[in-house]
Amino acid sequence: MRKKARKDFRLHLLVCAGTGCAANGSFIIKDALEKEIVKQGLEDEIAVITTDCQGFCERGPIVIVQPDGIFYHRIKKEDVPHLVEEHLFKGRPVKSMMFVPSPEEPAIPRLMDIGFFKHQRLIVLRHRGRLDPENIEEYIGFEGYSSLEKALTRMTPPEIIKEIKASGLRGRGGAGFPTGVKWELCRTSPGKKKYIVCNGDEGDPGAFMDRSVLESDPHTVIEGMLIGARAIGAHKGYIYVRSEYPLAVKKLLIALRQAEEYGLLGENILGTNFSFTIDVVQGAGAFVCGEETALLASIEGKVGRPRPRPPYPAEKGLWGRPTNINNVETWANVPVIIARGALWFSSIGTKRSKGTKIFSLVGKINNTGLVEVPMGITLGQIIYDIGGGIPDGKEFKAVQTGGPSGGCIPRELLDLPIDYEGLSKAGSMMGSGGMIVMDEDTCMVDVARYFLNFTQEESCGKCPSCRLGTKQMVHILNRICEGTGGEHDIAFLEEVGRSVKLASLCGLGQTASNPVLTTIKYFREEYLAHIREKRCPALVCKSLISYIIDPQTCSGCTVCAKNCPSAAISGEAKKIHTIDQTKCTKCGICLSVCPPKFKAVKKTSPAVQ
């Protein structure tokens, strides 16, 4: 209905209401826009519509003016009258609110010309910014549920599996197991009752792919699960979402209710003998519950603790029955494959990794956000063409893929095409799609320590290798960061890291040491600098840095001395100040308050012989 209504307006203002933009105040902007439009008497010509996540979260709040596709970002409330008057009333797009890639370049008015959007290939996120996730009719309007209809009426379950197998779709949760094979295993597993599960327990810090898909296009996931259920012969599905995603849960519940009302869930779907229902289960936020056996235990109401495989969930899953579990993104790929065919899907990507992959591009990068790229694209393309490079002209240092237990990939491997095998060969992994970019100010030892601390805390506590092995590695890394490490520590870290990989039960332990092993592999000299010279080249490790005042440039303005919380700075006005290193707590306040015209306070990490 709304779709019909849309045609009656001259312009549509699409205000992004994804979590990122909403947090940046997009609803305030929406209200302001509506008020201003009424004020200008344009309410019959212009409609303001909220949409789901656009992916370019860093630039929120985002407003897109359709049908021209003019992209406005970082809109403030006080900009609204100007925008309405200039663009909507007078028809002159406002340059000052448009996207500017770099100071030297001109502003880009149209969304599709912005590098961030231009290089993406949208399959899973195909409805991005185009539909209201709370209205099933909009999804149906974009040919939603037609794949289900095809799968139910024109395909047999083996045909569906054959299609998925032929498409080359692999699990998007990280391990990359061929989805079609998984389905077939579950289908052929004996048992009348079967379950399917959607894994939406996205626990990686800085990752929000699943959340975005569930929030902005829940019906794609539901449709994928329906097709999967038909293929496998399951009668019941569960979507496991972390309770930290309240918006995703809310939208999912709305979508499920609407699907039920439309006869797309429940008994005899679309008049066939196929019946299927879905429940949403909220996880309590344990990282390890993203591991499939732990997730299943959690759904059963038990403690989320992985169990050994075999038996695989396809043989004995939920309540001992065959269960197929796939990631949110995997499920979201299914309707497209059924609609457009395996041949089309497998034409995208590399030899062994087909289709696209969503990454949440975060860290020291200009264009933070959610990107969907075809497999085979290089890391460099993502970081520079889509991500727009590193802010403030800093040097790129490394990119970490695959969440906290992924590896850090250095500059030399920027030409690495992204696929499952390529990333694991580099010591990292695809993971669920986190991508953290680091610049020259990042200390790699500190990064390894940070991620290991995370996995150490999130270990379920079952295997000694993971529970205690990671802890011991954190001890050693702490030692190195404090400048008390020995040279043998590097070899010891490597040995422990490799053993933890082999001796642990589940994926968490088996990958936990990746950040350490890759940073040692690619950034050994940084470790050596910490150990041999007691120096942190990136000036991060507190124990190894010191703040000094350059006597050449200090003018004795006393600002630093006044602001020092530990009274470590002495010196009279108009005379050179000095920092007493024994009193200094290395808080860095002096550095931040030193007037830019002097730049007298400096952070150093001198080599100690």
Add this chain to the structure above:
Amino acid sequence: MMTLTINKKKVRAKKGETVLEVAQREGIYVPKLCYLKGVTPYGGCRLCLVKVKGWEKPVTSCTLLVEDGMVVETETPLLKRLRRFSLQLILSEHPHACLVCEKRIECADYQECIQKTAITSGCKFCARNGNCELQELIDYLKIEEIPFSFKYRNMEIEKCDPFFERDYNLCILCGRCIRACQEIREAGTLDFHHRGPETMVGTAYGLPHLESGCQFCGACVDVCPTGALRERYSKWEGVPEKSVQSTCLLCNIGCSIDLKINDKKLINTTPTHEQICVRGRFGIAPLVYHPKRITQPLLKKGDRLVQVEWKEALAYVAETLKAYTGKTGILFTPQMPVKAIDSIYALARHLKSTIAAPLALDAVVRPFDVKKFERGSVILIVNTDMVSDFAPVLLHARKHSKMQHRIIVIDAVKSRVAEMADLWLQPRPGKESDLVRTLFAGGRIGKSVGVSQEDYTSCRDAVKEGPVYLLFNADNMKGMKLPKRVSVLPLASSINTLKILEMGTDDSAERVLKDKSVDCLYTIGVAPRLDRKYKRLIVQDSFPPSFDFDLFLPAASFVEIDGTVVNINGKIKRLHKATEPLGNSRPDLWIIKEIGKALNCDLTKRTIRRKRRGKKSQLRKITVTKKYPLYLIVRKNSFVYRGHMLSALMKGFERLRYDNRIWINSATARKLKIADGADVRVIGQAIDLTLPARITDHVPPDSALIYAHPSLAISGDQSVRIECIKS
């Protein structure tokens, strides 16, 4: 059958077996810590890793099911390295100064170490020293150093509960106790809490075990590979030298137990192959070496008790019994070997004395094997908290959900078993037998019973056909007519009950005590309350009775004798002598035989079975009056040894059961202004007692509950009034 290769050896295996089980059977040693036979494999310790041909990563053999043609290797350099790695990590959280000490072998020999290792770092002060699975594994994996930094958890040792204590600083998180608690005992007291490096074993909300529903079966203690869980009593008794299989006499089930002996002393008792309860696990050794136990014959000379030799004591007995022929009453405990019971009957016949065993029952008994309930049967539990009293039987009743048993509880008192039952009918106190009778006789249930028609009907439908097992603890089940398909067991009776029913008792203990013609009382392991004076009192027991006596004959405990007993299934169980009788005590049979010898009486002659005298016992109707406004429920106590309540002898049982108190409904207690633990006077038509009170909601309103015991001299339910005498 399938074939697989383990370490180049072809072995055969059945489907569903794990590689570890097959390897163990074939004599191939695979180290392990978290594996526990009979429970779900955990795969947590990572020591049983093996290499399977074609598999990329090593896999835990305890969780790996065999497949035909599998090629397994258990000892590759990589596996050895990973095992050492895992164990070293485990030891980074377990005090290990002594474990990896190069002098530890000499140290063990001389029991001395110049390096001072404290309780927090070494093995010297660990209860499991010498009997520890970590020590074995360190030898096997040849670990000489721990390259990791050590962390002592610094957790307080949990000593708040009776019977066993917990030092989670030694815990290696293998989860065996948890699985034993959850899967073997279905108790669910223990589980992991927290996660990651904070993971620890414990109860819900960290409550003491006493408050978290633990029944102290000790299954967790028995499976702990380290010294984290340790029995209090035997903590410092060392590693047992030998084990003697015997039978527990503390209830009528007669579980097989292993008596663990060290230095000619019983140190503790453990289950032989099946599960036992707190009595058999923690109650026996403390009973044998109880400080109150008397181990010398004592004779009253003038006002004083004097230690005498057996010769003098026996001469005194013979003389007295001869003098009081026809005027002697004998009370004996069924908790002694069958032969001793036979002999005491013969002696009684010779002396023409009346004889009774106070704990024997006058009831319908149709014995069955309590470990084999027929498939799809109904288990009707009347007036017994099976969870606390007969947990091993309940385990068999619950064991296989496939067996489709239904558990129905009829009890006025709320109990743990009532809470877990499929159906719980809660009649008014005293109406249980009426309810059972109507259940099988048919007809409508009266309103006075206090059970809804709906519950009653569903219960009646359940017991309508098929096998029914009636397990009860009630006096007024007497003379009840029940269909043939109903098997009946009086659970709270004593061991040898079937034997005594077969012999036929002359009289109830009450009658013997009331018999005016009895001038001399000879009690064997019975400590009744005496309301009148006797001319002579001879006591044969292990513990002193509450009354004055003329002669005390110290009897040996059941771990110090050989013999046989009959359990409630009618099965003959053996007692084996594990240690010499303590001090100058002697087996009951020996004492009775010696008395027989002195009296020139042939005790080997079997007594002719006598028909039970007496009329059909009438059901007493209990009416609550203004004078006696409370209904007193009297239950048989099944935690009794030779007439002494276990709670009176051991503090732990008292804390666990509160069975030496009178249980009063909390609303009633509020009305009467009685506080928990306050001493109250219980006055009835026939009784006047002073007991501490326990305020509880388990007892229905306007009623109270007492666990009957000979020393209280209460025979059955009655109406009473309660007065608070001291708060």
